[in-house]
Amino acid sequence: MIRAHTVAAVREAEAPRLTAGEPLMARAAFALATRVAAELRERGHRVSGSVVLLLVGGGNNGGDALFAGTHLARRGCQVHAALLGERPPAAGLAAARAAGVRVHEVLAAPDVPGAVVALARAAGVWVDGLTGIGARGPLRAPLTAVVGALAAEKAASPDEPVVVAVDVPSGIGVDDGALPGPVLPADVTVTMGTAKPGLLLPPAAAVAGRVEVVDLGLDGDLAAAAPAVCRLAPADVADLWPVPGPADQKYTRGVLGVVAGSQAFPGAAVLAVAGAVGAGLGMVRYRGPEVPTGLVHARHPEVVAAPGRVQAWVIGSGIDPDDAARTQAMEESLAAALAARLPVALDAGGLSLVHDDGHPDLPATVVLTPHAGELATLLTARGEEVTRADVEAAPARHARLAAEITGATVLLKGAATVVAAPDGPLYAQADATPWLATAGAGDVLAGVLGALLAGYGDAIAADEEGRLTALPARLAAAAALVHGRAARRAAGQGPDGSGPGAPITAQDVAAALPGAVGALLR
Numbered sequence: 104m105i106r107a108h109t110v111a112a113v114r115e116a117e118a119p120r121l122t123a124g125e126p127l128m129a130r131a132a133f134a135l136a137t138r139v140a141a142e143l144r145e146r147g148h149r150v151s152g153s154v155v156l157l158l159v160g161g162g163n164n165g166g167d168a169l170f171a172g173t174h175l176a177r178r179g180c181q182v183h184a185a186l187l188g189e190r191p192p193a194a195g196l197a198a199a200r201a202a203g204v205r206v207h208e209v210l211a212a213p214d215v216p217g218a219v220v221a222l223a224r225a226a227g228v229w230v231d232g233l234t235g236i237g238a239r240g241p242l243r244a245p246l247t248a249v250v251g252a253l254a255a256e257k258a259a260s261p262d263e264p265v266v267v268a269v270d271v272p273s274g275i276g277v278d279d280g281a282l283p284g285p286v287l288p289a290d291v292t293v294t295m296g297t298a299k300p301g302l303l304l305p306p307a308a309a310v311a312g313r314v315e316v317v318d319l320g321l322d323g324d325l326a327a328a329a330p331a332v333c334r335l336a337p338a339d340v341a342d343l344w345p346v347p348g349p350a351d352q353k354y355t356r357g358v359l360g361v362v363a364g365s366q367a368f369p370g371a372a373v374l375a376v377a378g379a380v381g382a383g384l385g386m387v388r389y390r391g392p393e394v395p396t397g398l399v400h401a402r403h404p405e406v407v408a409a410p411g412r413v414q415a416w417v418i419g420s421g422i423d424p425d426d427a428a429r430t431q432a433m434e435e436s437l438a439a440a441l442a443a444r445l446p447v448a449l450d451a452g453g454l455s456l457v458h459d460d461g462h463p464d465l466p467a468t469v470v471l472t473p474h475a476g477e478l479a480t481l482l483t484a485r486g487e488e489v490t491r492a493d494v495e496a497a498p499a500r501h502a503r504l505a506a507e508i509t510g511a512t513v514l515l516k517g518a519a520t521v522v523a524a525p526d527g528p529l530y531a532q533a534d535a536t537p538w539l540a541t542a543g544a545g546d547v548l549a550g551v552l553g554a555l556l557a558g559y560g561d562a563i564a565a566d567e568e569g570r571l572t573a574l575p576a577r578l579a580a581a582a583a584l585v586h587g588r589a590a591r592r593a594a595g596q597g598p599d600g601s602g603p604g605a606p607i608t609a610q611d612v613a614a615a616l617p618g619a620v621g622a623l624l625r
């Protein structure tokens with residue numbers, strides 16, 4: 104699992120070590136230089152003779168870049184430092200000059216962006232050491248223009264320069280993942296001591312590239328600080344996955360009640376059920392009208408269409424809130440779940456059940472699964488004037504707001520999926536593929552989540568002391584990881600999303616679930 108800590112937590116962890124004179128910056132700079140050298144080699148370039156450009160800000164972020172440039176110069180790189188801070192870090196500058204780094208006072212140039220781009224055109228690696236955790240707000244002039252010009256140059260360059268961000272891409276919202284202004288997208292972010300929330304949270308996560316965490320020896324101090332954002336890795340999900348044993352039967356594996364689909368949208372019933380059975384569970388009880396029931400049975404004859412004991416519910420996929428009969432069925436199953444303290448996934452039309460405070464203080468065992476538009480509608484219905492664009496610009500903040508207002512856990516779907524509960528860390532999962540943006544994919548995800556909730560349903564229902572209140576959020580993040588991995592698998596991409604992929608349908612994703620789960624458990 105990747106754990107990300109806020110700027111305040113990092114400062115607090117660093118302070119005693121800096122006071123004790125620990126060489127944190129030296130460690131950081133050496134690791135940064137090592138990564139830059141590795142990037143050169145991985146692209147078939149010799150380190151010696153390669154041209155590296157340092158973009159140097161006025162603080163210690165720039166200091167990291169300068170000391171790293173010192174190491175690279177000593178390894179034979181031709182290193183250029185563009186000084187872009189009013190007061191460049193003196194110690195780093197002296198060390199860089201002594202090692203033969205060529206220093207350019209570009210702030211004195213009549214055309215600062217032009218001067219930087221001219222240096223960048225000659226360099227194979229650009230090291231973004233403008234601002235790190237000390238940045239306040241969007242980048243100020245002239246960095247805004249410099250970064251904009253470099254981003255355009257990178258996009259247009261046939262040579263594909265590598266951008267390595269120091270600690271964070273300069274200008275992102277370090278603690279909230281916002282993109283308040285222009286940022287130079289990184290191929291790799293070498294982050295010091297611990298990951299930062301902005302490297303995992305959308306939209307900024309999309310410009311961080313591959314994140315490499317440098318061990319500065321802060322783990323002990325940071326362990327005391329609860330992480331602000333977590334990202335589950337496959338191994339974490341494998342540890343969570345309810346794998347059956349010899350003593351298991353369908354009720355110990357988990358039975359899921361599915362209230363999805365309607366005469367108007369029968370397919371959603373098939374897809375939600377397919378997501379559940381593909382993820383693996385004891386049994387599905389499908390509750391719905393004749394047409395979707397017939398379709399479900401045609402593809403999943405093992406599904407039971409009769410009422411009975413369940414350990415979790417999926418409610419709402421493919422249901423229009425204006426459909427009175429289906430809305431009544433949704434209300435009844437939600438009421439039954441709450442009365443029995445069973446976990447629930449509320450998807451699509453099911454979200455309308457929390458548009459008013461008819462269910463005040465929902466437990467965190469209720470997991471809402473909106474996309475940005477549905478979350479904007481929900482928040483607006485609950486008195487927060489919010490648009491889809493607002494949610495997309497700050498997904499984590501709005502997911503947390505909805506969790507606080509409703510009491511439920513919120514899984515906000517998107518290119519990166521954010522999970523927020525009223526308490527505890529945010530989760531930010533980036534396991535999907537753009538091919539997953541296809542009709543019905545959300546229905547399948549609801550089924551995967553339902554299967555996981557059913558697997559833990561009895562334990563959650565029996566959890567009087569609240570020891571498992573953090574579990575639904577973790578299961579939601581796990582469902583997002585498996586759903587994304589199944590989509591990559593179905594699209595013919597690597598587990599890391601590599602490769603161009605190919606068109607997939609929601610059913611392809613469901614069909615790839617057993618393989619994706621099996622790959623996790625290996």
Ligand SMILES: NC(=O)C1=CN([C@@H]2O[C@H](COP(=O)(O)OP(=O)(O)OC[C@H]3O[C@@H](n4cnc5c(N)ncnc54)[C@H](OP(=O)(O)O)[C@@H]3O)[C@@H](O)[C@H]2O)[C@H](O)CC1
Pocket residue numbers: 117121127128131160161162163164165167188189233234235236237238239240241242243244246269270271295
């Ligand atoms: N603490 C340590 O020894 C270690 C730090 N690490 C690295 O250092 C940075 C944090 O360094 P810090 O000096 O605290 O701050 P930054 O360098 O990130 O940024 C401050 C400089 O940036 C300017 N600034 C601030 N906001 C903006 C903005 N919106 N636009 C443009 N420029 C901005 C600021 O100028 P001021 O005039 O506002 O002072 C400073 O010049 C951390 O990220 C690590 O990279 C080591 O890695 C570990 C040890």
Ligand SMILES: [K+]
Pocket residue numbers: 164231232233234235268269270271272273
């Ligand atoms: K930076």
